[in-house]
Protein backbone atom coordinates (compact mmCIF):
# COMPACT_ATOMS: atom_id res chain seq x y z
CA UNK A 436 0.00 0.00 0.00
CA UNK A 437 1.30 3.45 -0.84
CA UNK A 438 1.89 5.80 2.06
CA UNK A 439 -0.59 8.66 2.13
CA UNK A 440 0.75 12.18 2.72
CA UNK A 441 -0.15 13.66 6.10
CA UNK A 442 -3.51 15.42 6.08
CA UNK A 443 -3.54 19.19 5.97
CA UNK A 444 -4.78 20.50 9.33
CA UNK A 445 -7.47 23.14 8.85
CA UNK A 446 -7.19 26.19 11.12
CA UNK A 447 -10.15 25.87 13.52
CA UNK A 448 -10.46 29.66 13.76
CA UNK A 449 -10.29 30.05 9.95
CA UNK A 450 -8.22 33.21 10.34
CA UNK A 451 -7.29 33.39 6.67
CA UNK A 452 -9.86 31.31 4.86
CA UNK A 453 -9.07 32.59 1.34
CA UNK A 454 -5.42 31.55 1.67
CA UNK A 455 -6.40 28.20 3.12
CA UNK A 456 -8.85 27.53 0.28
CA UNK A 457 -6.16 28.37 -2.28
CA UNK A 458 -3.84 25.93 -0.60
CA UNK A 459 -6.47 23.20 -0.61
CA UNK A 460 -7.13 23.73 -4.33
CA UNK A 461 -3.39 23.56 -5.02
CA UNK A 462 -3.31 20.11 -3.39
CA UNK A 463 -5.67 18.68 -6.02
CA UNK A 464 -9.36 18.17 -6.70
CA UNK A 465 -9.70 16.24 -3.44
CA UNK A 466 -7.20 16.29 -0.61
CA UNK A 467 -6.86 14.74 2.82
CA UNK A 468 -7.54 17.20 5.64
CA UNK A 469 -7.96 17.15 9.38
CA UNK A 470 -10.95 19.06 10.69
CA UNK A 471 -10.79 19.37 14.49
CA UNK A 472 -9.15 15.96 14.77
CA UNK A 473 -11.29 14.10 12.22
CA UNK A 474 -9.76 13.13 8.87
CA UNK A 475 -11.73 13.66 5.68
CA UNK A 476 -11.38 14.37 1.96
CA UNK A 477 -11.83 18.07 1.27
CA UNK A 478 -13.24 18.39 -2.24
CA UNK A 479 -12.60 21.73 -3.94
CA UNK A 480 -13.04 20.89 -7.64
CA UNK A 481 -16.63 21.81 -8.54
CA UNK A 482 -16.93 19.11 -11.21
CA UNK A 483 -15.84 16.35 -8.85
CA UNK A 484 -17.85 17.85 -5.99
CA UNK A 485 -21.07 17.92 -8.02
CA UNK A 486 -20.48 14.32 -9.09
CA UNK A 487 -20.07 13.24 -5.46
CA UNK A 488 -23.09 15.28 -4.30
CA UNK A 489 -25.31 13.46 -6.80
CA UNK A 490 -23.79 10.00 -6.32
CA UNK A 491 -25.89 7.30 -4.64
CA UNK A 492 -22.59 6.06 -3.22
CA UNK A 493 -22.23 9.13 -1.03
CA UNK A 494 -24.31 9.36 2.15
CA UNK A 495 -24.87 11.92 4.93
CA UNK A 496 -26.02 9.24 7.37
CA UNK A 497 -23.09 8.87 9.76
CA UNK A 498 -24.80 6.21 11.87
CA UNK A 499 -25.03 3.88 8.91
CA UNK A 500 -22.03 4.77 6.83
CA UNK A 501 -19.25 6.18 8.99
CA UNK A 502 -17.11 3.95 11.22
CA UNK A 503 -15.93 7.11 13.00
CA UNK A 504 -19.44 7.87 14.27
CA UNK A 505 -19.21 6.54 17.84
CA UNK A 506 -15.91 8.29 18.53
CA UNK A 507 -17.15 11.53 17.00
CA UNK A 508 -20.27 11.59 19.14
CA UNK A 509 -18.14 11.28 22.27
CA UNK A 510 -15.24 13.55 21.43
CA UNK A 511 -15.76 15.72 18.34
CA UNK A 512 -16.82 19.34 18.87
CA UNK A 513 -18.96 19.06 15.71
CA UNK A 514 -20.81 15.97 17.00
CA UNK A 515 -24.20 17.64 16.54
CA UNK A 516 -23.55 18.03 12.80
CA UNK A 517 -23.39 14.26 12.38
CA UNK A 518 -25.57 12.98 15.23
CA UNK A 519 -28.86 14.85 14.74
CA UNK A 520 -31.56 12.81 12.99
CA UNK A 521 -33.23 14.94 10.35
CA UNK A 522 -33.12 15.31 6.56
CA UNK A 523 -29.68 16.92 6.74
CA UNK A 524 -28.15 13.65 8.01
CA UNK A 525 -30.47 11.19 6.27
CA UNK A 526 -29.90 8.88 3.31
CA UNK A 527 -32.18 7.32 0.69
CA UNK A 528 -35.81 6.74 1.68
CA UNK A 529 -35.38 8.37 5.09
CA UNK A 530 -34.14 11.54 3.44
CA UNK A 531 -37.07 11.61 1.01
CA UNK A 532 -39.57 11.09 3.85
CA UNK A 533 -38.08 13.74 6.13
CA UNK A 534 -37.66 16.33 3.38
CA UNK A 535 -41.14 15.79 1.92
CA UNK A 536 -42.75 16.69 5.24
CA UNK A 537 -41.19 20.15 5.38
CA UNK A 538 -40.79 20.96 1.67
CA UNK A 539 -44.31 22.37 1.06
CA UNK A 540 -43.58 25.20 3.50
CA UNK A 541 -40.80 26.37 1.13
CA UNK A 542 -42.65 26.19 -2.20
CA UNK A 543 -42.38 29.21 -4.50
CA UNK A 544 -45.96 30.16 -3.60
CA UNK A 545 -45.41 29.96 0.16
CA UNK A 546 -42.17 31.91 -0.06
CA UNK A 547 -43.80 34.62 -2.20
CA UNK A 548 -46.59 34.86 0.38
CA UNK A 549 -43.97 35.70 3.02
CA UNK A 550 -42.76 38.76 1.09
CA UNK A 551 -44.95 41.33 2.90
CA UNK A 552 -43.87 39.87 6.25
CA UNK A 553 -40.20 40.17 5.30
CA UNK A 554 -40.70 43.73 3.98
CA UNK A 555 -42.45 44.71 7.20
CA UNK A 556 -39.66 43.31 9.39
CA UNK A 557 -37.00 45.06 7.26
CA UNK A 558 -38.77 48.44 7.50
CA UNK A 559 -39.19 48.08 11.28
CA UNK A 560 -35.48 47.28 11.70
CA UNK A 561 -34.40 50.18 9.50
CA UNK A 562 -36.70 52.53 11.46
CA UNK A 563 -34.90 51.41 14.62
CA UNK A 564 -31.50 52.09 13.08
CA UNK A 565 -32.57 55.50 11.79
CA UNK A 566 -32.34 56.78 15.38
CA UNK A 567 -28.51 56.78 15.15
CA UNK A 568 -27.06 60.30 15.16
CA UNK A 569 -24.89 61.45 12.22
CA UNK A 570 -21.38 60.13 12.73
CA UNK A 571 -22.45 57.31 15.07
CA UNK A 572 -21.17 53.82 14.30
CA UNK A 573 -23.85 51.14 14.07
CA UNK A 574 -23.19 47.39 14.08
CA UNK A 575 -25.22 46.39 11.04
CA UNK A 576 -24.65 42.69 11.62
CA UNK A 577 -26.10 42.96 15.11
CA UNK A 578 -28.98 45.33 14.42
CA UNK A 579 -30.00 44.30 10.91
CA UNK A 580 -28.43 41.12 9.50
CA UNK A 581 -29.22 39.07 12.64
CA UNK A 582 -32.69 40.14 13.65
CA UNK A 583 -34.16 39.79 10.15
CA UNK A 584 -33.68 36.02 9.60
CA UNK A 585 -34.36 35.38 13.28
CA UNK A 586 -37.72 37.12 12.98
CA UNK A 587 -38.54 35.35 9.70
CA UNK A 588 -37.74 31.85 10.92
CA UNK A 589 -39.47 32.67 14.21
CA UNK A 590 -42.64 33.60 12.30
CA UNK A 591 -42.43 30.50 10.13
CA UNK A 592 -41.93 28.12 13.03
CA UNK A 593 -44.22 29.93 15.43
CA UNK A 594 -41.59 30.81 18.03
CA UNK A 595 -43.31 33.43 20.22
CA UNK A 596 -42.11 37.01 19.63
CA UNK A 597 -39.19 37.89 21.83
CA UNK A 598 -38.22 34.25 22.36
CA UNK A 599 -36.69 33.70 18.92
CA UNK A 600 -33.59 35.68 19.90
CA UNK A 601 -32.96 33.33 22.81
CA UNK A 602 -31.78 30.70 20.36
CA UNK A 603 -29.26 33.07 18.90
CA UNK A 604 -26.16 32.48 21.06
CA UNK A 605 -26.79 28.76 21.06
CA UNK A 606 -27.03 28.64 17.27
CA UNK A 607 -23.84 30.71 16.99
CA UNK A 608 -22.03 28.07 18.96
CA UNK A 609 -23.29 25.28 16.71
CA UNK A 610 -21.32 26.97 13.92
CA UNK A 611 -18.26 27.81 16.06
CA UNK A 612 -15.30 25.50 15.52
CA UNK A 613 -13.13 26.67 18.41
CA UNK A 614 -15.14 25.13 21.26
CA UNK A 615 -13.90 22.19 23.32
CA UNK A 616 -15.97 18.99 23.04
CA UNK A 617 -17.31 19.72 26.54
CA UNK A 618 -18.37 23.26 25.63
CA UNK A 619 -20.04 22.02 22.46
CA UNK A 620 -21.87 19.27 24.38
CA UNK A 621 -23.10 21.79 26.97
CA UNK A 622 -24.34 24.04 24.17
CA UNK A 623 -26.20 21.13 22.55
CA UNK A 624 -27.83 20.32 25.87
CA UNK A 625 -29.10 23.88 26.26
CA UNK A 626 -30.31 23.98 22.68
CA UNK A 627 -32.33 20.79 23.19
CA UNK A 628 -33.76 22.16 26.44
CA UNK A 629 -35.03 25.21 24.54
CA UNK A 630 -36.45 23.04 21.77
CA UNK A 631 -38.20 20.82 24.31
CA UNK A 632 -39.71 23.92 25.89
CA UNK A 633 -40.88 25.10 22.46
CA UNK A 634 -42.46 21.71 21.68
CA UNK A 635 -44.19 21.63 25.08
CA UNK A 636 -45.56 25.16 24.59
CA UNK A 637 -46.87 24.30 21.10
CA UNK A 638 -48.40 21.04 22.30
CA UNK A 639 -50.30 22.98 24.95
CA UNK A 640 -51.33 25.75 22.56
CA UNK A 641 -51.03 24.71 18.91
CA UNK A 642 -51.23 27.22 16.07
CA UNK A 643 -51.00 27.24 12.27
CA UNK A 644 -47.21 27.40 12.32
CA UNK A 645 -44.67 24.80 11.17
CA UNK A 646 -43.78 23.64 14.68
CA UNK A 647 -47.44 22.84 15.41
CA UNK A 648 -47.85 21.04 12.08
CA UNK A 649 -44.75 18.91 12.71
CA UNK A 650 -45.87 18.11 16.25
CA UNK A 651 -49.25 16.93 14.94
CA UNK A 652 -47.47 14.63 12.47
CA UNK A 653 -45.48 13.12 15.29
CA UNK A 654 -48.38 12.54 17.72
CA UNK A 655 -48.61 9.00 19.04
CA UNK A 656 -51.63 7.35 17.51
CA UNK A 657 -51.98 9.96 14.78
CA UNK A 658 -53.01 8.49 11.45
CA UNK A 659 -49.92 7.54 9.47
CA UNK A 660 -47.54 8.92 12.09
CA UNK A 661 -44.57 10.05 10.06
CA UNK A 662 -42.12 11.58 12.53
CA UNK A 663 -40.54 10.07 15.61
CA UNK A 664 -40.11 12.31 18.65
CA UNK A 665 -36.39 12.52 17.97
CA UNK A 666 -36.93 13.42 14.30
CA UNK A 667 -39.44 16.09 15.28
CA UNK A 668 -37.01 17.74 17.67
CA UNK A 669 -34.10 17.48 15.26
CA UNK A 670 -36.14 18.82 12.35
CA UNK A 671 -36.98 21.89 14.42
CA UNK A 672 -33.30 22.10 15.32
CA UNK A 673 -32.37 22.03 11.63
CA UNK A 674 -34.86 24.71 10.66
CA UNK A 675 -33.56 27.02 13.38
CA UNK A 676 -29.89 26.33 12.65
CA UNK A 677 -30.19 26.54 8.89
CA UNK A 678 -32.36 29.62 8.91
CA UNK A 679 -30.27 31.87 11.19
CA UNK A 680 -26.56 32.17 10.74
CA UNK A 681 -26.45 31.52 6.99
CA UNK A 682 -28.73 34.36 5.95
CA UNK A 683 -27.02 36.66 8.47
CA UNK A 684 -23.72 36.00 6.72
CA UNK A 685 -25.19 36.61 3.28
CA UNK A 686 -26.46 40.06 4.27
CA UNK A 687 -23.23 40.82 6.19
CA UNK A 688 -21.00 39.85 3.24
CA UNK A 689 -23.09 41.69 0.65
CA UNK A 690 -23.20 44.94 2.66
CA UNK A 691 -19.46 44.73 3.40
CA UNK A 692 -18.62 44.08 -0.23
CA UNK A 693 -20.72 46.95 -1.59
CA UNK A 694 -19.38 49.39 1.00
CA UNK A 695 -15.80 48.49 0.12
CA UNK A 696 -16.36 48.49 -3.66
CA UNK A 697 -18.36 51.62 -4.59
CA UNK A 698 -18.06 50.76 -8.29
CA UNK A 699 -20.09 47.61 -7.69
CA UNK A 700 -22.81 49.54 -5.87
CA UNK A 701 -22.85 52.02 -8.74
CA UNK A 702 -23.65 49.17 -11.16
CA UNK A 703 -26.86 48.55 -9.21
CA UNK A 704 -27.73 52.21 -8.72
CA UNK A 705 -27.25 52.94 -12.41
CA UNK A 706 -29.25 49.92 -13.58
CA UNK A 707 -26.43 47.72 -14.92
CA UNK A 708 -27.12 45.05 -12.29
CA UNK A 709 -29.92 44.08 -9.92
CA UNK A 710 -30.04 43.23 -6.21
CA UNK A 711 -30.51 39.63 -7.29
CA UNK A 712 -27.14 39.90 -9.11
CA UNK A 713 -25.53 41.18 -5.90
CA UNK A 714 -26.99 38.28 -3.95
CA UNK A 715 -25.78 35.67 -6.46
CA UNK A 716 -22.29 37.13 -6.76
CA UNK A 717 -22.03 37.30 -2.95
CA UNK A 718 -23.10 33.66 -2.72
CA UNK A 719 -20.38 32.77 -5.24
CA UNK A 720 -17.59 35.00 -3.94
CA UNK A 721 -18.20 34.80 -0.17
CA UNK A 722 -20.65 31.98 0.50
CA UNK A 723 -22.21 31.92 4.00
CA UNK A 724 -21.11 28.28 4.48
CA UNK A 725 -17.41 27.61 3.80
CA UNK A 726 -17.12 23.88 4.45
CA UNK A 727 -20.04 21.54 5.06
CA UNK A 728 -19.49 18.55 7.38
CA UNK A 729 -19.79 15.62 6.50
CA UNK A 730 -20.51 12.95 3.90
CA UNK A 731 -19.32 9.32 3.71
CA UNK A 732 -18.40 6.91 0.94
CA UNK A 733 -20.89 4.02 0.91
CA UNK A 734 -18.51 1.96 -1.29
CA UNK A 735 -15.00 2.58 -2.63
CA UNK A 736 -15.20 5.57 -4.98
CA UNK A 737 -12.50 5.83 -7.64
CA UNK A 738 -11.32 9.39 -8.33
CA UNK A 739 -10.46 10.57 -11.86
CA UNK A 740 -6.76 10.82 -10.90
CA UNK A 741 -6.53 7.14 -9.92
CA UNK A 742 -6.86 7.56 -6.16
CA UNK A 743 -9.78 6.07 -4.22
CA UNK A 744 -12.06 7.41 -1.53
CA UNK A 745 -12.37 4.21 0.47
CA UNK A 746 -15.67 2.94 1.82
CA UNK A 747 -16.45 4.60 5.14
CA UNK A 748 -14.13 7.58 4.61
CA UNK A 749 -15.51 11.04 5.31
CA UNK A 750 -15.91 13.79 2.72
CA UNK A 751 -15.99 17.54 3.39
CA UNK A 752 -17.82 19.64 0.79
CA UNK A 753 -15.56 22.70 0.56
CA UNK A 754 -18.06 25.01 -1.08
CA UNK A 755 -16.21 28.31 -0.70
CA UNK A 756 -13.04 26.88 -2.24
CA UNK A 757 -15.00 25.29 -5.09
CA UNK A 758 -16.84 28.54 -5.90
CA UNK A 759 -13.52 30.24 -6.66
CA UNK A 760 -12.03 27.40 -8.66
CA UNK A 761 -10.11 28.90 -11.60
CA UNK A 762 -11.49 26.21 -13.91
CA UNK A 763 -15.02 27.47 -13.27
CA UNK A 764 -14.87 31.27 -13.40
CA UNK A 765 -12.51 33.83 -14.90
CA UNK A 766 -10.75 35.91 -12.22
CA UNK A 767 -12.62 33.96 -9.54
CA UNK A 768 -11.31 36.10 -6.66
CA UNK A 769 -12.78 39.26 -8.17
CA UNK A 770 -16.27 40.30 -7.02
CA UNK A 771 -18.03 41.35 -10.22
CA UNK A 772 -21.76 41.86 -10.05
CA UNK A 773 -21.93 42.09 -13.85
CA UNK A 774 -20.50 38.61 -14.44
CA UNK A 775 -22.71 36.76 -16.89
CA UNK A 776 -22.31 33.41 -15.14
CA UNK A 777 -22.39 33.49 -11.37
CA UNK A 778 -22.94 29.78 -10.79
CA UNK A 779 -22.01 28.59 -7.32
CA UNK A 780 -22.44 25.81 -4.80
CA UNK A 781 -23.37 28.01 -1.85
CA UNK A 782 -26.65 26.14 -1.35
CA UNK A 783 -25.14 22.73 -2.10
CA UNK A 784 -26.25 20.57 -5.02
CA UNK A 785 -28.37 17.47 -5.58
CA UNK A 786 -30.92 15.98 -3.19
CA UNK A 787 -29.72 17.95 -0.15
CA UNK A 788 -29.88 21.28 -2.02
CA UNK A 789 -30.84 23.94 0.52
CA UNK A 790 -34.58 23.93 1.10
CA UNK A 791 -34.55 27.57 2.17
CA UNK A 792 -32.67 28.94 -0.85
CA UNK A 793 -35.62 30.89 -2.30
CA UNK A 794 -36.49 32.32 1.11
CA UNK A 795 -32.88 33.32 1.81
CA UNK A 796 -32.56 34.98 -1.60
CA UNK A 797 -35.77 36.91 -1.08
CA UNK A 798 -34.76 38.06 2.42
CA UNK A 799 -31.37 39.26 1.20
CA UNK A 800 -32.70 41.06 -1.89
CA UNK A 801 -35.33 42.93 0.12
CA UNK A 802 -32.84 43.72 2.90
CA UNK A 803 -30.16 45.11 0.55
CA UNK A 804 -32.54 47.22 -1.55
CA UNK A 805 -34.15 48.74 1.53
CA UNK A 806 -30.86 49.29 3.39
CA UNK A 807 -29.09 51.12 0.56
CA UNK A 808 -32.30 53.01 -0.24
CA UNK A 809 -32.60 54.25 3.34
CA UNK A 810 -28.90 54.92 3.93
CA UNK A 811 -27.44 55.90 0.54
CA UNK A 812 -24.35 57.49 2.13
CA UNK A 813 -23.50 54.65 4.50
CA UNK A 814 -19.75 54.18 5.07
CA UNK A 815 -17.82 51.29 6.55
CA UNK A 816 -16.16 52.27 9.89
CA UNK A 817 -13.69 49.40 10.49
CA UNK A 818 -12.09 51.25 13.42
CA UNK A 819 -15.44 51.19 15.22
CA UNK A 820 -15.80 47.41 15.54
CA UNK A 821 -14.22 43.99 15.16
CA UNK A 822 -14.32 42.96 11.52
CA UNK A 823 -12.26 39.81 11.95
CA UNK A 824 -13.90 36.67 10.58
CA UNK A 825 -16.06 34.69 12.99
CA UNK A 826 -14.01 31.80 14.41
CA UNK A 827 -15.53 29.07 12.30
CA UNK A 828 -14.65 26.69 9.49
CA UNK A 829 -18.34 26.57 8.60
CA UNK A 830 -19.77 30.06 9.05
CA UNK A 831 -18.44 32.87 6.85
CA UNK A 832 -19.12 36.28 8.34
CA UNK A 833 -17.59 39.11 10.37
CA UNK A 834 -17.65 39.39 14.15
CA UNK A 835 -19.29 42.77 13.69
CA UNK A 836 -20.11 45.11 10.82
CA UNK A 837 -19.45 48.70 11.94
CA UNK A 838 -21.07 51.24 9.64
CA UNK A 839 -21.65 55.00 9.78
CA UNK A 840 -25.18 55.10 8.40
CA UNK A 841 -25.24 58.89 8.08
CA UNK A 842 -21.69 60.24 8.00
Ligand code: HEM
Nearest residue numbers: 522523677678681682685723781782783787789790791795
Ligand atom coordinates in the same frame (compact mmCIF):
# COMPACT_ATOMS: atom_id res chain seq x y z
C1 HEM B 1 -29.25 22.74 3.61
C2 HEM B 1 -26.87 26.83 2.66
C3 HEM B 1 -30.65 29.43 4.25
C4 HEM B 1 -32.99 25.35 5.26
C5 HEM B 1 -28.29 23.63 3.26
C6 HEM B 1 -26.95 23.27 2.84
C7 HEM B 1 -26.29 24.41 2.58
C8 HEM B 1 -27.19 25.49 2.83
C9 HEM B 1 -24.86 24.55 2.09
C10 HEM B 1 -26.41 21.86 2.83
C11 HEM B 1 -26.28 21.26 1.52
C12 HEM B 1 -25.46 19.99 1.69
O1 HEM B 1 -25.98 18.97 2.18
O2 HEM B 1 -24.29 19.99 1.33
C13 HEM B 1 -27.70 27.88 3.00
C14 HEM B 1 -27.37 29.26 2.79
C15 HEM B 1 -28.42 29.99 3.24
C16 HEM B 1 -29.42 29.07 3.72
C17 HEM B 1 -26.07 29.76 2.19
C18 HEM B 1 -28.62 31.48 3.28
C19 HEM B 1 -28.01 32.32 2.52
C20 HEM B 1 -31.60 28.56 4.66
C21 HEM B 1 -32.88 28.94 5.21
C22 HEM B 1 -33.53 27.78 5.52
C23 HEM B 1 -32.67 26.68 5.13
C24 HEM B 1 -33.37 30.38 5.38
C25 HEM B 1 -34.87 27.57 6.14
C26 HEM B 1 -35.51 28.39 6.86
C27 HEM B 1 -32.18 24.31 4.88
C28 HEM B 1 -32.54 22.90 5.06
C29 HEM B 1 -31.46 22.15 4.57
C30 HEM B 1 -30.46 23.10 4.13
C31 HEM B 1 -33.84 22.38 5.64
C32 HEM B 1 -31.34 20.63 4.53
C33 HEM B 1 -31.77 20.09 3.17
C34 HEM B 1 -31.55 18.59 3.03
O3 HEM B 1 -30.66 18.02 3.67
O4 HEM B 1 -32.29 17.96 2.25
N1 HEM B 1 -28.41 25.00 3.24
N2 HEM B 1 -28.94 27.80 3.56
N3 HEM B 1 -31.51 27.19 4.62
N4 HEM B 1 -30.93 24.38 4.31
FE1 HEM B 1 -30.00 26.08 3.83
